[in-house]
Amino acid sequence: MVEDFSLHKPDDRTPGGNITAGALSRKNLRTQLRAKRLALTPAERMAAAEAVAGRFSEHCGNIRGYIAGYWAMNGELPLHILQMRLSAQQVWCLPLLLDDGSLGFGSWRPGDPLVSNRYGIPEPDLQPGSLLTPADMSVVLTPLLGFSRVGQRLGMGAGCYDRSFAFRKLQAAPPLLVGIGYSVQEVDDLQAQDWDVPLDAIASEREWLQCRR
Numbered sequence: 001m002v003e004d005f006s007l008h009k010p011d012d013r014t015p016g017g018n019i020t021a022g023a024l025s026r027k028n029l030r031t032q033l034r035a036k037r038l039a040l041t042p043a044e045r046m047a048a049a050e051a052v053a054g055r056f057s058e059h060c061g062n063i064r065g066y067i068a069g070y071w072a073m074n075g076e077l078p079l080h081i082l083q084m085r086l087s088a089q090q091v092w093c094l095p096l097l098l099d100d101g102s103l104g105f106g107s108w109r110p111g112d113p114l115v116s117n118r119y120g121i122p123e124p125d126l127q128p129g130s131l132l133t134p135a136d137m138s139v140v141l142t143p144l145l146g147f148s149r150v151g152q153r154l155g156m157g158a159g160c161y162d163r164s165f166a167f168r169k170l171q172a173a174p175p176l177l178v179g180i181g182y183s184v185q186e187v188d189d190l191q192a193q194d195w196d197v198p199l200d201a202i203a204s205e206r207e208w209l210q211c212r213r
Contacts, residue, residue, distance in 0.1 A: 029154065029187070033145045036184045037075040045078060048182055048205035053082040055208045056141075059201070060176070064089040065138030068105050068175070071122045076143045077180050077204075090138075095160075096123045096131060103164040104131030119158075134164045137175040142199070144181045148190040151198040151211030153179050162197045169197055176200050183207075 040048075060067075067090050072078040083092050093105040097117045106124035108114075113125040134140070142161050146154035155161060168177060179202040192198075202209040 026154065026157070030145050030157065033154070033185055033187070034074070037145070037182060040075065040182060040184070044182075045075075049078045049081045051205040052077060052079075052180060052203045053085055055203045056082050056178075057085055059203075059208050060139050060178070061087060063138050063176070065174075066091050066093050066105065066107070066132060066136055068093045068095060068137045068140040070095060070141065070143045070180075072143070073121055077182060079141060079180065082141075093132060093137065094122075094124055096126065096128075097121070097160065098128065101158065101160055101163055103134060103160050104128060105134070105137060106131055134175065135167065139174075139176045139178060140165065141178050141180050141203075144179045144185065146185050146187040146190060147179050147181055147199070147202050148187055149209060149211070151179075151200070151202070152190045152192050152196060153199050154187065154190060159195065162195050165197045166195070173200055178203055180204075 064087075067086060069079045069083060069092060070076070071094060086092055091107050092109065094108045095103040095105055097119070098104055106126040108124045114122040115125045117123050140161075142153065142155075144153045144155055153161075165175070165177060168175070177197065177200045179199040181202065181204055183204045183206040185204075199211050201211055
């Protein structure tokens with residue numbers, strides 16, 4: 001397993017080491033973070049995927065049930081290594097975007113049929129009536145554009161994960177919400193919105209960050 005290297009570039013860092021949101025609008029912050037993510041090399045992405053798979057095994061390897069991942073797009077940290085290392089008691093699932101903008105989930109293995117949703121993201125070819133619900137998941141691995149060390153997540157702006165897991169603001173895990181990203185996506189002073197659902201933990205190539213218990 002690749003351990004604790006940094007993908008930060010010197011000119012990307014504030015004195016504290018991370019992007020500072022400051023007066024940036026969320027739109028501008030997303031643009032900057034997307035560019036930083038896309039600038040990573042294929043070798044850096046694969047090394048990060050290996051490291052995150054190891055961290056997941058260490059912290060979640062004994063959790064049974066449905067593990068919700070995502071289909072990596074536009075430079076998101078890939079999860080294929082993590083998926084291949086799931087235990088026999090863990091079932092890999094992918095999200096499906098529903099008409100109301102919330103998420104359902106379906107189990108998926110390589111070779112199972114896929115269709116593209118309205119954003120062009122592959123998802124299992126399943127009927128809505130056969131889907132698992134967000135509450136059925138044991139662990140949810142969420143993609144992100146930015147994160148803070150207290151568990152705030154900056155997504156693409158559609159609100160699908162916040163809408164789907166709003167119930168976690170009122171109750172403890174499960175599902176355990178784990179943000180997946182590169183260390184260059186860490187942001188200082190990421191202000192929470194009323195609808196934001198905090199993450200329980202964040203896994204990057206550098207560390208497993210426990211955000212709330």
